[in-house]
Structure formats: structure tokens, C-alpha cells
Amino acid sequence: MTPRTLAAAALGVALIVVMAFAAWTGLQRAAGTEFVPVAAYPGFRHLASGPGGASAGGAAMVGLDAAERPAAPAPGELCGLIWSAPGVPAEGPPEARDRIAVFSDANCPYCRRLDEIVVDLAADRPDLRLVHHEWPVLGEGSRLAARATLAAAAQGAAEPMRRRLLAARFVITPAYLAQTAASLGLDPDRLAQDMAGRRTDAALTATARAAETLGFLGTPVVVIGGTVATGAVSRATIDRLLAAEAARPDAPCR
Template identity: 35%
Template sequence: MRSALPLRSALLALPVAALALSAALPARAQSAAFDSSQKAAIEKIVRDYLMEHPEIILQSVDAMQQRQKTAEAEEARRALSENREALLRSPADPVAGNPQGDVTVVEFFDYQCGYCKAVQADTQKLIKDDPKLRFVLKEFPILGPASLVASKAALAARAQGKYMEFHNALMAQRGQLDEGVIMRLAKSVGLDTDRLKKDMDSPDVLKVIAANQALAEKLNIHGTPGFVFGDELVPGAIKLDEMKRLVDAARAKG
């Protein structure tokens, strides 16, 4: 019985291949190759075989999904390579950790993203535990008007030397943000809110956000958080152990 199935598969491969080939031929050539009764017979053989062995359909779907996953990973690596300077070395991006670190991690985040806030403690511990790690923060406000206000305020806080304090306060805030909450948090970390409001709409601040949005589009990042570890794009929230593993892998690649 075991030897019959491969034999039958081999025999069936001939008409299946012929059917696939006929679909690619012009109509006149198809009619010359198979008449309607022959086509019906071939289709019945294929249908009967798939009914007897439905696992082949699942195997085909799995293979297709794996090919798609491989293609997407390759496309992501290509996009990362082509946009490496904008991703890692934009002077407009805030940097945490060691500015001269040997491994750079990039995070695209939104201040209203619950998953971003859930991984905040782990990203902070990752930075604290690894003195050679460079961590780039990409403001990526995609969850509504309040997200945009928060990102503009955070970037504007750099002019007063308070970005990280304000960033951490925004990340620690639970519940919805609005301008009142954002300004209250700004004041709590020592920011001059009158100056902050003026700086928020500066061309430089708006340019950073627009650049991050364009870069995310190129990298096919449409949600937050989105991480880049070396040459690997990692969408979604991940745990500290996985972060450390990805940093180690990036460091091993040099």
C-alpha cells in the first residue's frame, strides 16, 4: 500500500501537469491538445485524488504560506538595507543608551499604544543591562489626534533638554491622552509649557514625524510597536528574553 501511493502520485502528475500547461496555452492550442471529454476526465482524476488525500491541499497551503513568509522577510531585509541611514543615523531621532553602542535597536511607537506601554519596562531594562546598546526612538503617532499632539510635544521637549523625562512620563500615563493631560505631564517634568506649545509646531518637529511615517511605509510597518534589531524587522510586542536574544544575534553578525 505504501508503494502504491507514490506510484499513483507520479501517474497523476502527468495529467495534472498537462492540465496546468493547457491553461497557459492559447484557446486554439488548448482545443487541439484536449477535447472536452479528455479535460473532464483529467479534472475528475484530480478531484477524486484530492478528495481521497485532502492533506495535500493543506500541504500546498503551508508551502505557499512559507514561500510568502520567506519573500516578505527578504523584502524586509532589502528595505532595511536601502533605508539604513535614515533608520539608524538620523540626527533628528532621540537616542537612549550608549550613543556609540555596537548594536542599535530601533523602536517605532505611539504614546497611546497599550502594547508600547506594556514593553516599556522591558526596553528600559534592556538598555540598563547592556552598556553597549544604542536605542533609537522613532515617534510614530498613528492612533489619533492625541497621539500626534503627544509626539509633537515630546519632540519639542528636546529644545529644553527634557525629552527622555517627558517620554517616560507619557509612557507611564494610563488612560487616554488629550492636550490637557499632555501639558500636565510636561509641567510635572519641569517643562515650560508656553514655550513647548510654540515649539511643537516648528517645521523641524513636523519634519521628523513626516520622515518617520514615510520610513515606516517603506519598511511596511503599519502598527506599533515595531522593532528593528540589526537587520531584522520585528513587528509587535515581545518579551525581554526575546529582545536580548535578538540583540545577541545582531551583535554576533557584527
């Protein structure tokens, strides 16, 4: 190559880099995004101003029978807690590039709408990985509902149980859970046993550790790639954040 050819090639590469950065920046602006990085966890960040509409609850480590608070996870372990924790219901290909994790409480009214949005999105996007975290922050009824949904997963009915309990407009009780299990064709005795089982404990612990590590304050919370958004996130915002995450050079957990 002549010096002039080398210079032209270098200029072409530089233009490609500039255009890629401009596209990535444009996606961020299009989403109306300003981010706050999560200390000690490179690539994770919070949407600086959420959409509003969130139910505040208690401490992150609620819903657990264990008395001791576990240590903060390493960055690699945090990815596992969010995307592949045993017992946490998920759908879509595990190796998917585009991933959404939803943290919800059965008694959170905003969670009902977000659940509808992400279920419809998953139906439109079979290539999407969708993880459903039960994070009960609104009292004993929420804790029972979370355990029931996780236990229903053992009988292949996590989604119908979750949707039934999200739609409930009254205090969730053991009697109502037994009735609901029977109406869904589940074994109520097995459900009660699995609700108190180690796998359910482990799933709740994984969810609570992820929530505490990332500083969640209420429900719903959606994690899109490495971006955390709290509150009533719209389908349009989710689509924009998915695009922005796909263009990130520093997205975690890939």
C-alpha cells in the first residue's frame, strides 16, 4: 500500500468508529437516558430518572426464612443471580443476546401492567430471554404469593399462577392458594410442600441478593441487559433500551 492508500484506509476506519459511537449515543438520547453507574459492578447502571409508578416496600432481603444476610456477590456471580438462578422461572433461549429480568410483587398494581407488557413482548420475540423474579416486598400476602408462584414452576404452571395472583384484588391466604392450585389443575399438597422447599428458598435468596446488590427500592423493576429501570416502564421504553443495550460496548453478562 502507498502512504496515500494507508491514510485513506485509516480515515475509513476512523469514520466507522465515529459513526458507530454516534449511533450508540443517538440510541441513548432517543431513549431519554441518563445513567448512574453501579459502583463495583462494571457495566451495570440505573436509569437516572425512572418513569414513576412504583410500589415501595421493605428491605431487599424480605421473604426469606434464613436469618443471615449473605455476602455481596462478585460481578460474575451477580450475572448468575439475575439470569440463571436455579428455581427462578425463565423462558426463551438461555444464550439470547437480548434479555429482560422482571422483579415483581403480586400485590404491586404497577407490576400487573408490566407483566402484561413483557409477556406480549416475549410472544412477539421468541429470541428474547425473559426471567421472572419474585421479589415480595409488600407483606405476608406477597411472600405467600411469591412462594406459590415459584412452587408452581415445579408443576409447569409458574406463568398461570403468577398471572392469577397478580390479578387478585384481596389478601392472598393459604386457603386461596390451595383453591387457585386446584383450579389450575395442580396438586395443592405438592404445591404447599414445594412452597417450603429448599429450591424455593434458594430462588428467593438469589432474587433478594440481586435486588440488594443493585439497590432496588420498590417494585416493579426491570433489568434490560445491564440497565436497571424502576417503575411503570412502557413497551416503547423497553424496546428503546433493548436497542441501546445491544449497541453498548461495555454491556455486562455477555
